[in-house]
Amino acid sequence: xxxFDGADRAALHAILESASxxxxxxxxxxxxxxxxxxIFCLVVEGFVRLLRTTAxxxxxxxxxxxxGELFGIAVALESExxxxxxxxxxxxxxLCWPREAWPALTRAHxxxxxxxxxTIGLRTRELQDKIVxxxxxxVEQRIANALLRLARQAxxxxxxGAEIDFPLTRQDxxxxxxxxxxxxxxxMSSWQKTGIVSSARRRVVIVxxxxxxxxxxxxxx
Amino acid sequence: xxxFDGADRAALHAILESASxxxxxxxxxxxxxxxxxxIFCLVVEGFVRLLRTTAxxxxxxxxxxxxGELFGIAVALESExxxxxxxxxxxxxxLCWPREAWPALTRAHxxxxxxxxxTIGLRTRELQDKIVxxxxxxVEQRIANALLRLARQAxxxxxxGAEIDFPLTRQDxxxxxxxxxxxxxxxMSSWQKTGIVSSARRRVVIVxxxxxxxxxxxxxx
DNA sequence: TGCAGAATTTGATCTCGCTCAAGGTCTGGC
DNA sequence: GCCAGACCTTGAGCGAGATCAAATTCTGCA
Numbered sequence: 001x002x003x004f005d006g007a008d009r010a011a012l013h014a015i016l017e018s019a020s021x022x023x024x025x026x027x028x029x030x031x032x033x034x035x036x037x038x039i040f041c042l043v044v045e046g047f048v049r050l051l052r053t054t055a056x057x058x059x060x061x062x063x064x065x066x067x068g069e070l071f072g073i074a075v076a077l078e079s080e081x082x083x084x085x086x087x088x089x090x091x092x093x094x095l096c097w098p099r100e101a102w103p104a105l106t107r108a109h110x111x112x113x114x115x116x117x118x119t120i121g122l123r124t125r126e127l128q129d130k131i132v133x134x135x136x137x138x139v140e141q142r143i144a145n146a147l148l149r150l151a152r153q154a155x156x157x158x159x160x161g162a163e164i165d166f167p168l169t170r171q172d173x174x175x176x177x178x179x180x181x182x183x184x185x186x187x188m189s190s191w192q193k194t195g196i197v198s199s200a201r202r203r204v205v206i207v208x209x210x211x212x213x214x215x216x217x218x219x220x221x
Numbered sequence: 222x223x224x225f226d227g228a229d230r231a232a233l234h235a236i237l238e239s240a241s242x243x244x245x246x247x248x249x250x251x252x253x254x255x256x257x258x259x260i261f262c263l264v265v266e267g268f269v270r271l272l273r274t275t276a277x278x279x280x281x282x283x284x285x286x287x288x289g290e291l292f293g294i295a296v297a298l299e300s301e302x303x304x305x306x307x308x309x310x311x312x313x314x315x316l317c318w319p320r321e322a323w324p325a326l327t328r329a330h331x332x333x334x335x336x337x338x339x340t341i342g343l344r345t346r347e348l349q350d351k352i353v354x355x356x357x358x359x360v361e362q363r364i365a366n367a368l369l370r371l372a373r374q375a376x377x378x379x380x381x382g383a384e385i386d387f388p389l390t391r392q393d394x395x396x397x398x399x400x401x402x403x404x405x406x407x408x409m410s411s412w413q414k415t416g417i418v419s420s421a422r423r424r425v426v427i428v429x430x431x432x433x434x435x436x437x438x439x440x441x442x
Numbered sequence: 443t444g445c446a447g448a449a450t451t452t453g454a455t456c457t458c459g460c461t462c463a464a465g466g467t468c469t470g471g472c
Numbered sequence: 473g474c475c476a477g478a479c480c481t482t483g484a485g486c487g488a489g490a491t492c493a494a495a496t497t498c499t500g501c502a
Contacts, residue, residue: 052349052352052353054353054357058356058357060352060353060356060357062349062352074342076338077338077339077341077342077345078335078338078339078342079339079342083342083345083346083349084349114299117297117298117299118298118299118300120298120341120345121295121298121299121300121304123345124298124304124341124344124345124348125304127345127348127349127352128273128283128304128305128348130352131273131281131283131348131351131352131355131399132273132275132281134352134355134356134399135279135281135355135396135398135399136275136279136281136399138488138489139488139489140488169448169449169450170449170450170451171449175356177356178352178355178356178357179489179490180489180490180491181450182450182451182452182489182490182491183488183489183490185449185450185451185452186451186452186489188450189450189451189452200498201448201449201450201497201498201499202449359458359459360458360459361458390478390479390480391479391480391481392479400459400460401459401460401461402480403459403460403461403480403481403482404458404459404460406479406480406481406482407459407481407482409480410480410481410482421468422467422468422469422478422479422480423479
């Protein structure tokens with residue numbers, strides 16, 4: 001656990017004691033964007049989707065939190081409320097600390113503060129990447145980019161390519177890219193045919209990342 | 222200056238001494254996204270555009286920095302490089318500190334660290350807002366939202382509405398919304414006709430914010 | 443084993459917004 | 473005062489991708 005640098009057995013034990021552990025199934029909402037940010041969390045196992053819900057019920061996925069990553073860190077940004085909803089993408093194990101634990105914890109473990117800052121920096125870049133994609137790329141390339149990003153963050157190497165390590169429907173991909181579900185299905189089908197990806201219901205495997213990268217750059221079919 | 226809380230005259234003088242001051246004209250690039258983040262900056266006067274440049278030379282505007290705001294704060298995010306290009310939107314006065322000054326400065330002025338965290342939090346929200354807009358709204362509503370956001374961040378009240386306080390071309394708005402420049406022009410013209418905005422070359426005034434808000438919600442023409 | 447609901451696919455049609463094209467207007471510098 | 477270049481507008485046409493519609497396949501559960 002690189003977050004809690006230099007913590008011995010006893011100290012680690014105390015840290016875990018002060019957290020509550022939650023084991024949740026797919027779709028479970030851990031907190032919503034209007035909630036007061038009374039906790040901050042760490043993914044131990046599984047993936048947590050961070051998303052925004054619009055007035056008319058549409059969902060826009062903003063980030064996938066991988067194991068070992070913090071989330072719900074409004075407290076680190078001097079914010080009273082979360083800015084997103086957190087929803088389990090699969091079976092997850094999550095640690096939650098009360099907001100009040102933050103000052104003492106970061107004081108005791110400078111590595112935690114540093115890791116948090118780095119995480120925020122990386123996520124900011126990711127958000128900017130997404131904006132650039134949406135502003136400049138056609139749907140096909142956006143979807144390709146989104147899959148590549150997911151493969152990087154949540155790819156499990158299998159014999160036949162990188163499998164996204166949690167259930168992912170066409171609808172999910174559409175919420176991730178801002179494209180229509182039907183369009184997602186069409187492009188996925190075409191890539192299936194050319195052997196670039198292989199996807200059965202809720203499972204997505206990037207068979208030929210190189211070819212998908214070509215698609216993402218608009219250089220190939 | 223709320224950033225440097227509790228600094229007396231002498232301390233403030235020392236802080237300013239350690240900064241270099243830059244007076245630049247519109248279009249001046251202060252740093253680019255590939256640069257090593259060897260400085261961090263503060264806008265004293267004017268507005269600085271933060272943007273990304275794509276492989277084929279397109280620009281996507283990510284944020285406008287207002288007077289009193291920090292920018293180029295890669296150092297606060299444990300990053301060696303900037304993630305955006307900074308370009309003056311008008312005549313600007315900017316203070317720049319060497320990256321190495323950050324630890325001592327934040328140690329001496331906890332208010333600075335706090336303000337930085339708050340700024341990062343607000344910008345994260347703004348990035349998320351933008352993504353939601355681009356994923357769910359048609360061009361007309363995106364443009365309306367962008368103008369309202371600008372009015373809030375850089376609006377100067379005049380007798381006949383809120384004027385965006387720096388030169389803003391149709392092209393700029395297009396880079397801000399991901400819409401085509403011609404589309405921007407068409408919508409601006411139509412709003413001009415209905416008296417919602419008033420814009421002459423490079424100047425934009427929101428005459429009826431309420432009406433523009435209606436447009437942004439898709440509730441009106 | 444069969445069924446209900448979820449997930450996916452595919453076709454047909456339509457429309458928003460982009461591209462292409464051209465003309466108009468403003469402004470600062472000479 | 474004039475000209476070049478920047479900025480803005482408007483029209484026509486097209487196409488990517490959304491919407492509408494329907495059929496198909498999968499899977500977990502009764």
